[in-house]
Amino acid sequence: MSQTFGAYGGRYVPETLIPALDDLEAAWASLRDDDAFRAELHELGTSYGGRPTPLTRAARFAADQRVYLKREDLMHTGAHKLNNALGQAVIAQRLGKRRIIAETGAGQHGVATATVCARFGLECIVYMGSEDIRRQAPNVERMKLLGAEVRPVEFGTRTLKEATSEAIRDWIANVDDTYYLIGSCVGPAPYPEIVRELQRVIGREAREQFLAAEGRLPEAVVACVGGGSNAIGMFYDFVPDEDVRLIGVEAAGAASLGSGRAGVLHGARSSLLADEDGQIMDAHSISAGLDYPGVGPEHAHLRDTGRAVYVTCTDDEAVAAFHRLCKTEGIVPALESSHALARALDCGAELVAVCLSGRGDKDLAEVLAQ
């Protein structure tokens, strides 16, 4: 198993965590192709998560194209994050860890983690920046209802970057009994690979469904990119289909791939919003889930190899796409996913598959305040 993706990835963490990462890597190596593990994940995904999620034609949203939405918003808990949380919760139990920690930005990963911890009877602590707690209040209440403890992070930008740092510090202090259930395809190896494999189901289903609906593959596959987990899951099974364009959409104020540089953050080398001295800069997005100065290392590699392209979307464009999908399709998308919707309309392709990574109930207050 490689720990890097081209020049990116790796393990940039204190020594204290290396043995735990070695244990995780060994467990993952034995589980990833294990039939019983795969069967357990499949059963959980279908009977608990609601998979497969549908592929919905958005004919009024995009009247001049044939745009299809991969409906991860219909998954239990309202976003693709549950795919990853379910899988990692199973891994945590195989490792004998009963205390689960997580970071969250928009709160979707926090909710997914709190959900699986309730489902499996595990202790759950979620770190969340106080600014995100303000922006995503409904998800904070949901996490608490599900039995999780939400720990506010009050320093720095008070968003996902600091929440992730605090989760890692907790892990350093409690590594003997704690599993860090990371929410995106970021962090030290083997996390980016684990998260990608657990999210691959999105693209696997979408590819089959698109073929069934159109008899051919899409010209473009579009997904929003914060840390990049829904995008890597959506893209991955299309990577060998060289004629299919893969388009990642970053928030204009958090374009780690579009305007970033190589650097090290949260355990991995990737493309980051950083200054020339390697200091991490602040990201800015209306969407808490995209408000992160880093990105999964595999996306940086896909960019460098040219297999995927990464474009941006402004806050205003995302909000406009949000309203448009509400009015034309009767679907309230997450603000994160709205970034992908905006670029799906003007990507120049007729046949498009978009990952609708989550639903927008959590964003109503933020959108209505605009």
Next chain:
Amino acid sequence: MKTLVVYLMAMPETPELARVAVESGADVVELGFPFSDPLADGPVIRRAGERALAAGMRTGRCLDVLAQTRTLVDVPVVVMTYASIFDAYGWEKLEQDSREAGATSFIVVDLPSDVRPELRRVHLVAPTSTDARLKLAADATDGWLYVVTVTGTTGARADLAPTLAPLAERVRAATDVPLYAGFGISTPAHARAAAELVDGIAVGSRAVEAAEVGAAELGRFVASLRDALDGK
């Protein structure tokens, strides 16, 4: 004679503080180059890093502070920082420029001992390190081993961690290099207790707090640790 390592965050006034620390009994100075997201650090050093960055202490100015420190002290000065700083500046170039400015060695907290062996540096071992990793770190380390006393981040604690004794025993069985214990050592009592187990101590958060009060406070604090290590 036990070794006393004192950590100071690079700030404009740090060369003078380092001089006072050495005059008061420090045998090694660790000079922190701040990083915006220091995963291994608790609140005191994290905040000191935030202040340093706000004061404009980017890598170039940190190297200036290092050079000035070198003119004032004649003990080893070890640059302590994170991988992102090296990655941005260039790994070889920062090593070279630091050595030219007077650095004796390096500690890169988030660079595991099996990565980039060409950068000669002081390696860290932790209570969670396997025996194989202890051996790896001990064989590759530059002069001494940094023995992390706790499973946790930097910062003062009430008592010396019970994890230090068994770790010191395991490392001692693997190597003859000097062992200096750090993370959570902040008082003369800690220093005395740790001195029974290892060859020296490294003090960070509490030294940073004393340095923020001023040179006199730092001098008093370092002298109190020196006395404790010397059995006074």
